[in-house]
Amino acid sequence: MCSTCGCGNAGGVADGISSPEHRHDDLAGHELLAPTSARSVDHVHGDEFASSRLVRIERDILARNDSHAAENRRHFEEQGIFALNLLSSPGSGKTTLLCRTIEALKNTLSIAVIEGDQQTSRDAERIRATGAVAVQINTGKGCHLDAHMVGHAVHDLAPAEDSLLLIENVGNLVCPAAFDLGEAHKVVILSVAEGEDKPLKYPNIFHSASLMLLNKIDLLPYVAFDCDLAIAYARQVNPSLRVISLSATSGQGFEEWLDWLQAECAVRQEKRMTTVAKLKRRIAELEARLPASS
Numbered sequence: 671m672c673s674t675c676g677c678g679n680a681g682g683v684a685d686g687i688s689s690p691e692h693r694h695d696d697l698a699g700h701e702l703l704a705p706t707s708a709r710s711v712d713h714v715h716g717d718e719f720a721s722s723r724l725v726r727i728e729r730d731i732l733a734r735n736d737s738h739a740a741e742n743r744r745h746f747e748e749q750g751i752f753a754l755n756l757l758s759s760p761g762s763g764k765t766t767l768l769c770r771t772i773e774a775l776k777n778t779l780s781i782a783v784i785e786g787d788q789q790t791s792r793d794a795e796r797i798r799a800t801g802a803v804a805v806q807i808n809t810g811k812g813c814h815l816d817a818h819m820v821g822h823a824v825h826d827l828a829p830a831e832d833s834l835l836l837i838e839n840v841g842n843l844v845c846p847a848a849f850d851l852g853e854a855h856k857v858v859i860l861s862v863a864e865g866e867d868k869p870l871k872y873p874n875i876f877h878s879a880s881l882m883l884l885n886k887i888d889l890l891p892y893v894a895f896d897c898d899l900a901i902a903y904a905r906q907v908n909p910s911l912r913v914i915s916l917s918a919t920s921g922q923g924f925e926e927w928l929d930w931l932q933a934e935c936a937v938r939q940e941k942r943m944t945t946v947a948k949l950k951r952r953i954a955e956l957e958a959r960l961p962a963s964s
Contacts, residue, residue, distance in 0.1 A: 742852025750942030800945030
């Protein structure tokens with residue numbers, strides 16, 4: 671199994687097409703410790719060796735992922751694509767949130783979606799029904815998306831310049847926090863049907879996020895959930911975390927989410943336009959230095 675997250679994935683599958691990465695080939699057999707019956711009386715030294723090797727493998731995996739993430743990020747910045755990595759436990763309402771977001775913004779922004787699940791293409795089918803383009807990545811036993819999978823999905827999607835790319839990660843509050851996908855921000859979704867102490871139990875996800883969406887607030891009359899306490903716990907982990915309370919079902923609080931998305935997309939687009947303008951000026955300067963043709 672993967673030394674970083676414990677997943678047993680042998681490779682992601684994008685809409686039925688195998689992704690060549692996430693095999694972690696240096697884990698051949700994934701047997702980092704010998705079976706107890708085969709271990710010698712010097713097993714303490716063996717444990718130390720295995721632990722050292724485990725740390726090295728984990729660093730190698732994350733280093734390779736970070737390299738792919740840097741490539742993704744460079745592509746997004748060059749194209750003015752605003753990419754978000756959406757994280758949550760299963761059942762928080764990620765896909766419903768995406769569908770409502772697309773319906774609200776599809777006449778304003780070009781939107782593409784990458785869906786991550788262990789099995790089925792149900793979520794991608796729901797997204798496509800809104801008219802948005804989507805690629806489904808099935809991770810098998812894997813519990814997260816990685817940057818190489820996302821890079822291949824982006825190649826297949828070919829999102830337009832100045833577009834919004836929404837990446838719905840596998841439902842999991844642990845492993846996805848460790849894997850940079852090249853996104854501009856991580857957005858963590860917590861529903862009121864869960865416990866207020868989720869940020870304390872799974873701090874890495876909340877610490878790495880820029881925004882928390884507190885979803886399903888339409889259920890507050892029917893569940894015992896303290897919103898103020900949940901937000902306080904989240905900011906105990908990440909004091910700079912922005913929080914938007916909303917309901918993807920009723921639409922309550924949705925305008926603040928949509929305003930944030932459009933403002934962030936505009937910032938990314940402006941940055942690309944500024945970069946292009948600088949390049950054009952530089953080209954003009956270089957051309958001006960060339961000798962005049964006879």
